[in-house]
Amino acid sequence: MxxxxxxxxxxxxxxxxxxxxxxxxxxxxxxxxxxxxxxxxxxxxxxxxxxxxxxxxxxxxxxxxxxxxxxxxxxxxxxxxxxxxxxxxxxxxxxxxxxxxxxxxxxxxxxxxxxxxxxxxxxxQSRRFDSDFLTVKKVLADGYLGRLVDLEVHMDHYRPNDGLQNGSSIDGALYDHGVHLIDQVVSLFGKPKAATYDLRSARILDSQVTDQIEVNLFYDKAFKATVQTTEVAAIQYPKWQLCGTKGTFIKYQVDEQENDLKTGILPGEPGFGLDVPQNYGKLVYFNQSGDRIEKYIPSVSGDYGRIYDNIFDTLTTGSKKLVSDEQMLTVMQLLDVGQQHISPHTEFFS
Incomplete structure (x- = not known):
């Protein structure tokens, strides 16, 4: 205990x-x-x-x-x-x-x-157990997409009147929603070779608190991951879009855990956090025979509580912790350098 x-x-x-x-x-x-x-x-x-x-x-x-x-x-x-x-x-x-x-x-x-x-x-970093992220991991592990070329992940809302006039960098979108998405990318692909940053205050133009970000993370083999958040998206953009040499995967809907928690539906109750079939992600790929295959991928169930399972195992059996020191420092470095310079700008990493 x-x-x-x-x-x-x-x-x-x-x-x-x-x-x-x-x-x-x-x-x-x-x-x-x-x-x-x-x-x-x-x-x-x-x-x-x-x-x-x-x-x-x-x-x-x-x-x-x-x-x-x-x-x-x-x-x-x-x-x-x-x-x-x-x-x-x-x-x-x-x-x-x-x-x-x-x-x-x-x-x-x-x-x-x-x-x-x-x-x-x-x-x-509980969003490593988002349903949509776990589904993306499964699609990648199953090899449907071939060599990955582009990945986009969004966390968008329509909150045009909720901007902050005053605050510091830690109050901005990069340190808020951005940290989740960058951590997800780093957990999959590690430290990038370079990153470009577009950080803006879109709702209150003279605010120092950025609320719209786009961060492009560049890796070997012509792969780029894009992290983007906005608070002025009145029409939903795909949460995930992945393009590879053999196929594409797109998922619009976000993990349902947060929505359920906000409405009082709790973990352990029937249906908690589950996607309905019409919200599954769409996969289009070409098989070894060159046939074009289209199908919907059932969403992997998310569970933020699994981070506690990992912590318990780490503390009691010495198993590997979910977020390594290298990963947490990489994420913090990406956040830190992003807000040190006037945007847009590019950073290179050794």
Whole structure:
């Protein structure tokens, strides 16, 4: 049994973490939850207190609790680095929501500190268990597309009036939606040779907070991966589009887990997170006989809770953690250099 503590008890903790953890209480015990506003979520707090969870406002309660094995940091993005650093220095295993830090140097400091103290550090990249991403991985593994030439992945919305006037780079789209998509690409293909960045403030023209991004990641063998997000897409663009020498795969609809969670449908309930057949991705490819084949690929079921399964295995059996140090630092480097220069611009990596 792993004793787990949470720093933060807001929407993200109650929507994207605890509903999945409730299905895994044979492996995890929620020992402590730190929140600056006790009683703000009175019903949820009372429910966890009834199971023995201790609520308080001071992170030192976690630092000084020798029974806490793992801490999950679910706080505003700008606070991630300092909180994670404090916990790692205290010898705690730490999972931190994305982005794990505000820049590459901070991320490297955290990684070095975790390795020095022989504890686990990992960003909560739950979207590696998006249904659409898992389906893309299966299509690639099955070899339908041949040598991959182009990949596009989008995270688009229509929120034209929700722009921020003031903020820093960590408040922008690159560090928000972009970090998920870049992590997915890095998990598949590793570090690119070069990247081009187009970061814009499209809703409030004089804002310093970018809300529209396009990042092109260039790899060997003429392969390019494009990551794009916008908040002014009134007509849906494909979530994924992959083109290879033998075929193309397109999927429009996003993973259903988030939509279900927002409507109160919880993990473990019938139909949670499942795609309906009309939302399956379309595959067109040419077989060895040169025949053109068209079919729809049933979506692989997603499950954000699988990140907790991986953490449990890593901490109890020493298995490989989901996001390696190299991957998390590559993602942070790609984010960091993207916002250091006036856009558009190109960066090359050794």
């Amino acid at each position: 792993i004793n787990i503590a949470y720093v933060g008890f807001g929407k993200s903790t109650n929507r994207y973490h605890l509903p999945y953890l409730k299905l895994r209480l044979d492996h995890f015990n929620v020992r402590r939850i730190i929140t600056p506003t006790l009683g703000k979520r009175a019903v949820e707090q009372a429910a966890w207190e009834a199971t023995g969870t201790i609520f308080s406002t001071d992170i030192e309660d976690i630092v000084n609790d020798d029974k806490v094995d793992l801490v999950v940091v679910v706080t505003p993005s700008a606070s991630h680095y300092q909180i994670a650093k404090t916990l790692l220095a205290a010898g705690k295993n730490v999972i931190v929501d994305k982005p794990m830090a505000t820049n590459y140097d901070e991320a490297k400091t955290l990684v070095n500190l975790a390795n020095k103290n022989n504890v686990l550090l990992m960003p909560y």
